Amino acid sequence: METTRAAELRAAGLRVTRPRLSVLKVLAERPHADADAIVTGARALHPSLSSQAVYGILRALVSAGLARRIEPAGAPALFELRVGDNHHHLVCRSCGAVADVDCAVGAAPCLEPSDAAGFVVDEAEVVFWGLCLECQGRDHPVAAAEESVQIPQHATRGGVHA
Amino acid sequence: METTRAAELRAAGLRVTRPRLSVLKVLAERPHADADAIVTGARALHPSLSSQAVYGILRALVSAGLARRIEPAGAPALFELRVGDNHHHLVCRSCGAVADVDCAVGAAPCLEPSDAAGFVVDEAEVVFWGLCLECQGRDHPVAAAEESVQIPQHATRGGVHA
DNA sequence: GTGTTCTTTTGAACCAGTCAAATCAAGGAC
DNA sequence: GTCCTTGATTTGACTGGTTCAAAAGAACAC
Known part of the structure; x- marks a missing residue:
């Protein structure tokens, strides 16, 4: 090994x-x-x-x-060996836990910016913010995202947006 | 005003x-x-x-x-007044310039993680990395993403991925 | 106006990460 | 196996972005 x-x-x-x-x-x-x-x-x-x-x-x-x-916003940098595949991350707003996700769509059309403003884009990085299973239980189950949040990020109310 | x-x-x-x-x-x-x-x-x-x-x-x-x-990786935090709409950002790897983008698809299916691993997701944040118009000209036009990059981020070769 | 409460000032501290010089070890040449 | 060169690690100091705490100051409800 x-x-x-x-x-x-x-x-x-x-x-x-x-x-x-x-x-x-x-x-x-x-x-x-x-x-x-x-x-x-x-x-x-x-x-x-x-x-x-x-x-x-x-x-x-x-x-x-x-x-x-x-580098999730507001947290020190994290390192992983999983490299070269197209995966993104779920980050818990409460405890900072990170999980990998593959995007549902391969080369997803929505990840080509609608208007690239002249930029040549070579990577699209996606971070899903939310609460991990454990913190959903620890914090109050409804509107739990309002709870004591260590990561300074404005919680968008009303579901996932793009 | x-x-x-x-x-x-x-x-x-x-x-x-x-x-x-x-x-x-x-x-x-x-x-x-x-x-x-x-x-x-x-x-x-x-x-x-x-x-x-x-x-x-x-x-x-x-x-x-x-x-x-x-908070784009490797750069100090940026602030904007445009809140409450579903917009994301294009960031230039070379000069750090930032531009707004609306996602092509409203509540895009690809932004619902394929497997949320138990997380309750309330926001999907997308950062498109690339080179702005100006830096494309300043650096060598082909493979320009390989140029002296200030933001420490591994440049994925071979186009946008999801 | 007056007083309470929130803001700003002032000054110090913190943390993640970087830099530079000196020491040390990996691994190719012999 | 030993030597040498080059690259890696150690040591110690330092930076930049941001936060904390106490004291002074300004908003605004009454």
């Missing part, structure tokens, strides 16, 4: 080091971890690891195409 | 103050301004204005529903 990760690094033109293997292992175990969680997790495997090293490693992985960085 | 803005503030249950009117005026003149630009602009109208006051005002406006905060 570690051989696989080492091969991935090598294939991407990156040297195989213990810090990098540790970070990859943490990312495989918990997708959508933030830098801090990755530092903590990777230190279990390589105690001397500094947080700056993790930032460097994450940057190397992202620019090599081995990892993807997502 | 200022009467209108004052009325909007009052209607939202906020006191009418010169700092707030100044910030609203700046937001009306330049949509998608960041906090720093708003401070600079508002100081032209109210020189003693502190940046902390602007942060406070912006927060009040957003939570009152008079303004909307958007």
Whole structure:
């Protein structure tokens, strides 16, 4: 298993080091971890690891195409290994939990902007905001989105819009 | 005109103050301004204005529903007065320019996640990444998305995906 | 006008992330 | 296997965007 990760690094033109293997292992175990969680997790495997090293490693992985960085508004950046497929994210307004979603329509027509204003678009990024199963129960079940929200984002009333 | 803005503030249950009117005026003149630009602009109208006051005002406006905060990955937050309609944003990877887009489809089916994983979704936020007209010319016209990019985001090769 | 309450000011602090120099290790050449 | 070059990590300081807290000030209901 570690051989696989080492091969991935090598294939991407990156040297195989213990810090990098540790970070990859943490990312495989918990997708959508933030830098801090990755530092903590990777230190279990390589105690001397500094947080700056993790930032460097994450940057190397992202620019090599081995990892993807997502930045939900109001939260620190998250990292995931699932890269190269067309998936988006569900984010819980209350606890920040993140789940992957595939878009229902492949190359969806609604994701070609109606008027691109001269822009050449190369990516459409979608974030679905809501409440995860757990927070629906914890907060009051109706109008739960009004509850104590850590992520500073104006909650649109009245259903999903596009 | 200022009467209108004052009325909007009052209607939202906020006191009418010169700092707030100044910030609203700046937001009306330049949509998608960041906090720093708003401070600079508002100081032209109210020189003693502190940046902390602007942060406070912006927060009040957003939570009152008079303004909307958007946070493109890797850039400071932007603010706009256009609220309550279903619009999204085009962001230039090179210069950070932002343009509004209405989605082609109203309550688009593709924006209902294929599998919501138990989440109750109340908003779908779409960001289209690309190059604005100006940066297409400045950078090399083909594969321009590979150019010196300030916003740390992995550029997906091969067209818009969903 | 007066007083209460909300705003702004002032000044400090916080956090995620970055930078730069020095040390260290991976892995190709021998 | 050892040496050397280049790239990776460590160490420590620092930045930019944003938030917090206490004190001073201004709106506006009465």
